Amino acid sequence: MLFHGTAIIFERYARQTLRSRFQIFFGMLMPLLYLLFFGPLLRDLPLGSPADSWQILVPGLLLQLSLFGASFAGFAIIVEKSTGVVERMRVTPVSRPALLLGRVLRDALLLTFQAVLLVLAALLMGLRAPLAGILIGFAFTAVLALSLASLSYALAMRVATPQEFGPVINAVTMPAMLLSGLMLPITLGPGWLDVVSHLTPFRYLVDAVRDAYTGSYATAHMLYGVLVAAGFAAAAVTVGTRVFRRAGA
Amino acid sequence: MTVISTSGLARTFTTPSGPVEAVRSVDLSIRAGEIVGLLGPNGAGKTTTLRMLTTLLAPTGGAATVAGHDLVADPAAVRAVCGYVAQSGGVDPFLTVREELVTQGRLYRLSRADAAARAEELAGALGLDGLLDRKAVSLSGGQRRRLDIAMGLTHRPTVLFLDEPTTGLDPGSRTDLWELVRSLRDDHGTTVVLTTHHLDEADALADRLVLIDGGTVVAEGTPAELKTRYADSPDASLQDAFLAATGRPATPAEPAPAAV
Numbered sequence: 001m002l003f004h005g006t007a008i009i010f011e012r013y014a015r016q017t018l019r020s021r022f023q024i025f026f027g028m029l030m031p032l033l034y035l036l037f038f039g040p041l042l043r044d045l046p047l048g049s050p051a052d053s054w055q056i057l058v059p060g061l062l063l064q065l066s067l068f069g070a071s072f073a074g075f076a077i078i079v080e081k082s083t084g085v086v087e088r089m090r091v092t093p094v095s096r097p098a099l100l101l102g103r104v105l106r107d108a109l110l111l112t113f114q115a116v117l118l119v120l121a122a123l124l125m126g127l128r129a130p131l132a133g134i135l136i137g138f139a140f141t142a143v144l145a146l147s148l149a150s151l152s153y154a155l156a157m158r159v160a161t162p163q164e165f166g167p168v169i170n171a172v173t174m175p176a177m178l179l180s181g182l183m184l185p186i187t188l189g190p191g192w193l194d195v196v197s198h199l200t201p202f203r204y205l206v207d208a209v210r211d212a213y214t215g216s217y218a219t220a221h222m223l224y225g226v227l228v229a230a231g232f233a234a235a236a237v238t239v240g241t242r243v244f245r246r247a248g249a
Numbered sequence: 250m251t252v253i254s255t256s257g258l259a260r261t262f263t264t265p266s267g268p269v270e271a272v273r274s275v276d277l278s279i280r281a282g283e284i285v286g287l288l289g290p291n292g293a294g295k296t297t298t299l300r301m302l303t304t305l306l307a308p309t310g311g312a313a314t315v316a317g318h319d320l321v322a323d324p325a326a327v328r329a330v331c332g333y334v335a336q337s338g339g340v341d342p343f344l345t346v347r348e349e350l351v352t353q354g355r356l357y358r359l360s361r362a363d364a365a366a367r368a369e370e371l372a373g374a375l376g377l378d379g380l381l382d383r384k385a386v387s388l389s390g391g392q393r394r395r396l397d398i399a400m401g402l403t404h405r406p407t408v409l410f411l412d413e414p415t416t417g418l419d420p421g422s423r424t425d426l427w428e429l430v431r432s433l434r435d436d437h438g439t440t441v442v443l444t445t446h447h448l449d450e451a452d453a454l455a456d457r458l459v460l461i462d463g464g465t466v467v468a469e470g471t472p473a474e475l476k477t478r479y480a481d482s483p484d485a486s487l488q489d490a491f492l493a494a495t496g497r498p499a500t501p502a503e504p505a506p507a508a509v
């Protein structure tokens with residue numbers, strides 16, 4: 001039942017996405033601009049790492065893509081609450097978690113697709129990284145998208161208007177991006193910043209993907225990255241399904 | 250056989266400006282195959298009652314069973330047998346009529362082929378043929394209302410809740426809908442609970458009326474019973490009975506204000 005329902009919901013939203021070129025490509029714009037106009041600045045800077053500057057920047061851009069793309073996913077559900085679509089689906093026997101999972105799977109898939117395009121562009125710009133590392137990067141992108149989209153939908157179910165939703169998301173995503181060192185390694189900064197940075201889950205993910213891009217897979221960074229990503233996803237999906245299960249949410 | 254029974258069903262909303270007792274205490278007992286009209290002034294609690302009976306809203310008091318299933322203990326079983334047409338509809342304006350009808354069928358666990366066939370069938374029944382590939386946003390108000398109704402009929406529910414189904418329908422479509430509701434009952438034994446502000450509609454369609462005011466049931470009975478009880482004659486207008494039962498003066502005591 002859960003699987004069947006998830007498939008129906010996924011299909012519905014995937015079809016909507018496929019019909020909208022805007023939705024497919026627009027989310028890539030910001031990371032792509034960073035890649036084109038910020039990436040070249042890093043070429044000859046000392047980044048405190050033996051890795052090439054593209055190997056440091058591109059993992060950050062992948063997670064940035066996921067962070068911003070998935071965090072705003074909830075907007076769609078606010079619109080659907082006002083058109084009555086959410087309630088209409090909630091009176092059908094479809095499993096409650098399916099209403100969430102079908103949506104977040106679409107988001108994870110869309111963002112992974114955008115990540116692929118971004119990496120292709122990065123390859124043209126000069127990125128060199130092992131295939132396994134690149135695939136690991138996509139996996140982290142997808143898991144992060146799934147987690148953040150779940151939280152985003154959960155929040156969107158609880159608020160009444162987009163005016164309450166947008167500011168909260170902005171207030172979370174901007175500091176998250178700066179603190180996790182997505183653009184530049186945080187180790188370049190003072191010690192306290194490094195400590196604060198480790199309080200966000202994203203820091204562990206970006207460290208893991210940066211390791212993967214240099215071909216180092218059996219590292220402490222990778223272990224922590226996998227544990228944090230899995231734990232964050234489990235927590236986010238639990239929160240999301242709890243909100244979707246509650247009647248009258 | 251009783252299909253819907255509620256006792257002391259209540260819902261209080263907590264709002265920043267204090268609690269709102271939308272439904273204080275509703276006791277209903279509705280038999281299989283009945284067509285029941287829920288009447289009451291704006292804000293009486295009709296929609297809130299229906300949203301509780303369709304599992305959308307958790308009651309804050311009382312209990313209810315629908316088709317033998319407890320509303321709170323087994324909401325999934327209730328959902329499987331109920332159809333609901335919300336007061337303000339529930340279709341995505343930018344999807345086509347066909348896509349929404351098919352998705353709805355799939356959500357009610359029809360196979361792909363059955364859902365597609367059912368979409369055609371419903372479009373025929375609600376006068377939407379020829380509009381299947383149009384986006385909902387491009388339909389007229391009444392066409393859109395008929396789509397809402399088609400969505401609620403998708404799985405041939407045994408209990409059908411219609412919240413002001415005929416709002417926006419032209420007179421012809423309105424009587425068509427009455428015919429449809431009667432045939433659902435006569436041919437399939439469907440139990441129908443509908444709200445309406447059109448008293449002629451309530452009079453013509455419902456076997457029994459339930460009058461709600463201020464979140465409680467203030468009167469119930471057949472149209473003729475209500476007219477006799479509140480307006481002293483079975484030939485009185487339902488309008489007079491309605492006004493008397495809800496404690497509103499039958500004729501305005503004060504002259505209406507000249508300007509607003």
Ligand SMILES: Nc1ncnc2c1ncn2[C@@H]1O[C@H](COP(=O)(O)OP(=O)(O)OP(=O)(O)O)[C@@H](O)[C@H]1O
Binds near residue numbers: 289290297
């Ligand atoms: N989500 C909510 N939060 C707070 N108050 C609500 C909510 N929903 C309904 N109410 C209030 O509950 C009361 C009953 O509303 P309801 O929608 O059930 O009335 P109704 O009988 O359907 O009216 P109408 O004929 O206008 O459709 C109203 O006073 C309404 O303002």
Ligand SMILES: [Mg+2]
Binds near residue numbers: 295296297336
């Ligand atoms: Mg209402």
